[in-house]
Amino acid sequence: MIELLAITDDPSPLRSPLRLVPAGEVGVVVAPADEGEADAEALWRRESLLEDLMRERALLPIRYGTRVEDDAAAAAAVAPRAGELAAALERVRGAVEVSVRAVAAGDPEPGPGAPEAVHERLAAAARENALHAGPELLRAAYLVDDAEVDGFVAAVRALQHEHPELSILCTGPWPPYSFAEAPER
């Protein structure tokens, strides 16, 4: 079995254990599938392969755990969507994903508008954004141009300073997991 890791349109070869399988106008980045269960260390190793790759080419991560029998099956699974995936690559090219969560810091309780105000400011600094449901006051992903990442992080710091009633948790840059599929219409 092989695991499907990412979609790319850069045909240059990959370093072991990654391989590129052509599928129409795009390619699938594959690796031998791990047997057994993945622990946190294994997930981070997988993630760092993708992060190294995202520094050198545009990519769309594939949902974790997607496996097929062989290269032919990988090409067959991706080729029917190749056109759509090529368009999705244009959407994320030159940008990375940044994750932001906001939770109540404790005392005083955050006002009702605080998470929205944070989101509004960050959305203005991003190419796109995606709000997710969760237990936090704000759980969001922002697609940020490579050149704007430092400015985005500075905006997060400024917002944390302005909103001591919130704890703002920011991680990244991530491959564009939250922007790999077209938004639902």
Added chain:
Amino acid sequence: MSAIAEREVALVDLLDRLLGGGVVIAGEITLAVADVDLVHVSLRALVSSVETARPK
């Protein structure tokens, strides 16, 4: 925030993305994560790390 707390927060974000993000391609989906409770454990760690990450 301590390095350990930061890593817990990042693990929550990684798991979110691995399990809920990315392109959905037809194939066998194998979610072989060692501890199914990992997500919940980490969310608890997130909450407690936030408690300790209050501004001084």
